[in-house]
Amino acid sequence: MSTPRRPRRTARLLAAFATLALVLAPAFADARPGGGISSGSRGSRSFSAPPATTTAPRQAQPMDRTLSQPSAPRPGVAGAAGPVSSGGFGRGLMGGIAGGLLGAGLFGMLSGSGFLGGLGSLAGMMGFLLQVALIGGAIFLVMRLLRRSAPRPAMAGGPSGSMPRSGMARMMEPGGGMRPAMGAGMGPSSVVEILPNDFEAFQRLLVEVNAAWSRRDAATLERIATHEMAEYFANDLRDLTARGWANQTRDVALEKGDLAEAWAEGRDEYATVAMRFSLIDVTTRIADGVVVEGDPAVRQTATELWTFVRRDGGEWRLSAIQQSS
Template sequence: MIVSQRARALLKTLVVILSVAMPLTLTVTAADARVGGGFSSGSRGSRTFAPPPTTRTAPNAAQPMQRTITPNTTAPVNTANRGGFFNRGGLLGGLAAGFLGAGLFGMLFGNGLFGGLGGLSSILGLVIQLALIYFVVRLAMSWWANRNAPSYANNAPPPNPNAGQSYARTGFGFGAGSGSAPLEITPADYEVFERRLNEVQEAWSNEDMNRLHAIATPEMVSYMSQDLASNSSRGVINKVTNVKLLQGDLAEAWREGSTDYATVAMHFSLVDKTMERSSGRMIEGSDTPQEVTEIWTFVRRPGADWELSAIQQTS
């Protein structure tokens, strides 16, 4: 009996750990090691939560910001959605609350964490249920994100149907953009954008914080600093080399007060490798170049040059 009780306690602990760790593990391993970590991060002024227009280079919509200091004032306030993950309305909230309730009641009545769900008695059964719950919740979260996606665009300025659709070459890897943007972007600006693409990757690879501060906003530097600290704690260093812009075009450009913004789609190749600090041994990535499409936003304040202010992934 004592052995059985100890086994049950260990099993409950294992299940709780797996239920929390499995989604986090999948999320981390899916992220890229390069600058930005595969996330959408930064700020685009008043358009931070308005998706930039699609372009020939990036025909798929940009993902909403996952890391930003800009408060979201575009989404309608709904008090029913406050209070955390399990208080969300609709399908997602119902599933999450149902899983949690069933698990808690199962533990209280000695049936195991998933006893309330009519669970299996074996560890294999528990793992299978965990996997099923994970994928159901992922589907529910996707449904929830799609349901709320229009809230980002409701208060966004009307998209320019011609944005990014004119492709006269600038000589710097970019198409010339629409030419009808509120803010004129010149060939010299495109030259800076392409140069920033290489400079940011180089400074990231060298962990050169002083250089990053010179070419990116404090917000973006803070995210890159966090990611570099995470690499350091793991005993690894990420090296991004052979960066080459393959295609790019302007999504939109605008002015807010005295501050200029330009969002450009960039399709580029790079070699992305993560090395063990102590030995220099490659543990992630490849020597084979890979191609990436991202949406980069740059900001220019009076008397200053363009700085990187956001990186967004494409869907």
Template structure:
């Protein structure tokens, strides 16, 4: 491969990274509270753009995603197992994009200017040139992507809700099922454990632990929220997470990857503390209830991890 070909491949990779980053940076970056910042974030494979069925725990429709790496027509993008970055043969292209996302460098990249280290771009003309370069690369990436991966949108609706409700364990019931993937008792135990452990890791700002509990896409959002808290000199402390009620919205399989969307109503104590003094700046120290739809994913035979959180209307 000659230098020109390598340079062209690098430009393609950078263009796709920019096309993914631009929709994300327009989202409000300030953290609301708790893990996920109180917004809808993540990916649900090919069902990212279809709402999970309502359940008795979450009778209202789940909100569309405010933050997602999934592009329409690219099933499984941004998730583990069937994810785009894990596809064989991606080489530099996949490695560069995954590095930007997994390390949470979007905030650094755009917080200091795309070409902040290049002299001459500090002028007004430099700013215009930056904008022109970004627009060109984004348009080029989108055109190239459509040509190479043109396909119909792979949206899938949820199955019909079951008429009967069966209780399970500590608050979980069965909402709507989805053959052929069967969710059993051990799965519900894993979902409840991930709820508590993810909240605890976020409260402790333990990014290394979060990487074992969630997809790289979700970790990138968590990292950005934590960075925002640091810029405000606050820390979000979450304690007393307790599942009150939960049921399965849908479960399905895409290739070798399993998905399960679960409605969960839980309580927690959510406060913001001054990072220096430990003084409470937001929150009254009293438990509050939250209802969200969490989607989990796993490679077939592997462990569940968190791939999306959706707020309910």
């Protein structure tokens, strides 16, 4: 007796949707401000990794999203690395493999064959589930390889002779100011002295950015961040809303921080600060408030490099967020 085709087709559709969920879920594994990727601009040093610090001893990840353009190479100076494209499965050979796996698997599921086709009804159901696991696992591994294989720009310069004092609180002690790390020149620039009140501003902005993000307060984000960063935040918030999700980051506490480098370019002054902070990071469904990511009772820890910029000695604004490798 033949097996009804409708349940089998329904099972294939469910398996296909499950595969898509596995593929798309990592994109929002970090829904906090910045989305767990590197975004923004650091002036002429956007394609040069900040010097390592005690808070972030590893090289920072290159920019995934930036409006900056690589500087033209100068004689005797290594050229800056090109911008890193953020783009799904479209990164060279690995992207083709990932797209092929996804396309072949989904088409096979819907047509009744897939990678493990030709099985009976019960065995076929088990085959569908196994296909979901195989395809999802393969895509996950490919995406990890894509991130790891992204070109890492050469470091602008090694740490300075006197390592910065770690801990934002200690850096803000009277007389406890810190000498910036001395990076190699990337065009006309000069070292900028960062004072205790500047570090207080950086710590305050860490809290304010997260609070504005949680409120979806576009006006405040536009005021305390550059227009570029505010646009990235707005796009990320729209993507979350389109999924029916809302992200809340609260109780942000700076655990440790130190200066990577500070420099001037014309009227603009930049400061890149490594910060390790803890927070409550929870993503919920807008419709019913059900938690889809995170735990309201468990603090999470993140280490990021935030770059701030000010013009003519004005207020500092967030210019970039980079992930620590």
